[in-house]
Amino acid sequence: MVYGDKPLIPNVEIEAVLTVTPFKQTDPRQTRRVLVTDPVGSGIFCRCLNIVVYYKKVAEEDSGWIVAGWIKESLGRVLADQPMLSGRLRRTSSEDIGELEIVSNDSGVRLIEAKIPITLSQFLDHQLKETSEESDALFVFWNDVDDQNPQFSPLFYLQVTNFECGGYSIGISCNLLLADILFKENFFQKWADVHKDIVSKSNSPKNPIFYFPNLKKDGCKSADSSISSNQIKNNDHTVIFNITDENLYSLDKESDKQIILASVEEVEREVGSKMASKFPVYLRESSNKIKIENCTKNVDQDQQLELIKKSTHEVSRGSWDDLGASEVDFGQGKKPDRVTYWIGSISDGVVVATPSTSGLNIIVSVPT
Template sequence: MMATLNTTVNLVLKSQIEAVQSVTPMKVTDPRWSRQVSVTDSHGSDIFWRCLHIILYYEKGSGEDSGWLVAGWMKESLGRALVEQPMLAGRLRRVEEGDDRELEIVSNDSGVRLFEARISKTLSEFLDLKEKEDAEAELVFWKDVDEQYPQFCPLFYVQVTNFECGGYSVGLSFSILLADTLVITSFLKRWANIHNNLVSKTDIPKIPMFYVPNLKPKVCSITNPYGLSPTRNHGQSMIFKIGNKNLNQSDDMGKTVSLLCIKEAERKLGIEMASKFSLIVKEPSENIKVENYEKEELVQKPSSFISGITCSSWGDLEASEVAFHEGNKPVHVSHWISSVSGEGLAMVIPSPDEGVSGLNVIVTVPNKFSMW
C-alpha cells in the first residue's frame, strides 16, 4: 500500500531540470588533501549508496531574490567556498595495495554538480502536501557512486529548485563519507556568507553570467533521471553528544558508544534497529573506518562507563540560519540520511570544535523495524 502511494506521488509531481554545471574550487588545491577509507567487511559496499540530504526552503525575499539568481551566483560563491573545504569537490578512488580493499578520498578538484530545476507547485502548496516527505525526493539530486569506478562520481550535489510563486529550495546531497554534519553546517554558513558578500558588491552586474532564464529555452527541460527511490523516508535519526575526556583512548570506544546510543535511540523513537548495522568511525586523523556488526556481537557496558551523553536533533545544527539572500532565512529545513539498505547506521565523529574533547554519534534506525 505504502509503496503504491509513494510511486503515485512521484509520478504526479516531478521536477524539471533546466541546467547542470560543474563547480570546482577557484584555486588549485596544492598540496592535495586525502582521507583513507578502510572497509573491513565484504558487505561494506552500501557506503557507495548512503548519503545525507539537507533541503533549505526560501520564500521570495524581494524583487532581486529568486532561485535563478541564487543559482547563477553559486557558480562563483561555491567555487570560493570550496577553496576552504576542497574535499567536498574531491573523488573516492581505490588504492592498490595487494588484496586490501582500501579506498581514499582525494581533493583532486573534480568538482561539485550544480543542478537548476523548476517544479509545478507554489512553496506553500508543496510544504502543505500530505506526502511532502516522499515528494522531497524531487528537490535533491543524488546518483549512487559506482562501486567499480568511484573515481568518476561526485560526492556532493546541489539542486536549486524554483517554485511557481518565486520561492525556491536549495537541496544538498553529500556522501556519508563526507557528511560530518557539524562540519557541513559550518561549511554552509561560511558559503552563505561568501555568497552574500559577493552579491552585495556595488561593481557587479545585477544579472549573473550563469542566469538560466536568459540562456536556455524552457522547452529543453528534462525530468530528473535519477533522484531517489520512490520514498525518501528511509529511517529516523538521532544525534548524541558525548563529552567524556577519555573517549579517544580506546580502540573499542566507537563500538561501545555506538551501542549505547543505538539503545537510547531505540527507546526514544520506539523503533528497533535491525540486527545488522553499519558503523562508520571518523578517526582524529580524519581517516574513515567502515565496519558491519550484529548488535549481539557488541558487549553492552553499563551506561555509567561513559558520562555526559546528551541528545540533540537536526534542528540543533542551525541550518535554519543559512541565508543566500541577506536576511532571507529558510522557512523550513529538512534533513535525512538515505540508503537502499534496510540495515541501520551509526556514525561516530570527533567533536569538530577546537580544544573540545568528545564525540558526536548519529544513529539512523530504519522505520520498518517497529517495536510497537
C-alpha cells in the first residue's frame, strides 16, 4: 500500500485458495427469493459486510496457518447449520432481467490463506498514528458477483493473514443479501464453540490435516492480492438502531418507511452529511425472502420527526459488537486485540434492515 511516494503497509501475498463446503449435504435445499426494484445489473448484489479480527501470538504453537487449517473443518460444520452462506445466486428465469434467488447448493465459501511482511504490532501502531481507510481492506478478500453468471460467484469469503510475528487476522466478507445471518443466528459464537471443541479433542493431531506449511510445494509462487472497490473502507459513519415492534417486518407499510427515513435523518444530523436522495434498502422480510428497494427521501423532515414521535416503536442504539466478533475466542483463551467493521461500496449510502427477536435492527451507513 502506497500513499503518495511513501510505502506504509506492504502488500498481502496470497499463498492458497481453498473451498470450504458444508460438512454434510443440505437436504432439502434451502432457497431465499431476492426481490429487486432495479435491473439486476445495477451492482446492488456486490455490496458486502466486512469484518476483520486481529489476534496476537500467545503460544509457541499458535499461528494463523494452524487456525486456518482447523477452520477448514470447523467452518464446514457450522455451514451445515447455515448452508445459505455457502450458496449461490441464480436466476429463476432465462431472461436477462428476472427474479433471482439464493440456493444453498453447497458450492462452498472461499478460504484464502495469506501472509504479510510486517508484524502485527507494527501494523496496529500504524493504525493508531495514521488515518488509513485502506489498511484494513488488505485483510479481507472479495470478488464482485458476476452480473452475467451470478451462479458462479461465492457470497462469503474468509481470509486468514499471517503476520511476521506469528500474529494473524481473520477477515470476513459477506454479501449483504446474507448479512442478517451473522446478526440473528449468533454465527460467530457458534463457530468459535465448534472450532474449540474440535481442537481440544484429545485425539486431535498437533497440526491439522490442512496445515499449509506442510502442504506447500517448493518453488510455488504467491500472488499479490488486489483490493476490490467493495473492500475499501469508506469514509462513512454507521449507526445501528434497534427497533422494538414485533409487527415491523415490511417496507410495504408507509409508517415503516418513515421509521427508516427518520433513522437516516438522525444519522445525517449527527454527522453533518447527507445520503443521496435515493438510496438502497436491504430488508429481509422472512427467512426465505429478501427485498432490495430504492428508498426516496420525499417526505418533509419535520413531518418525518412528527411521525416517529407519534409511533409506538421503541428505538435504541445498537453497535457492531452485537455481532459478537469482539468476544470470539478460537482457542488459546484469547479474544481479538482489534476488530473492525465496514460495509463496502456505499457512495450513496445504504440501509440494511434485519429482523431481530423483538423487531428490526436497522443499519444506516451515511457517506461523510
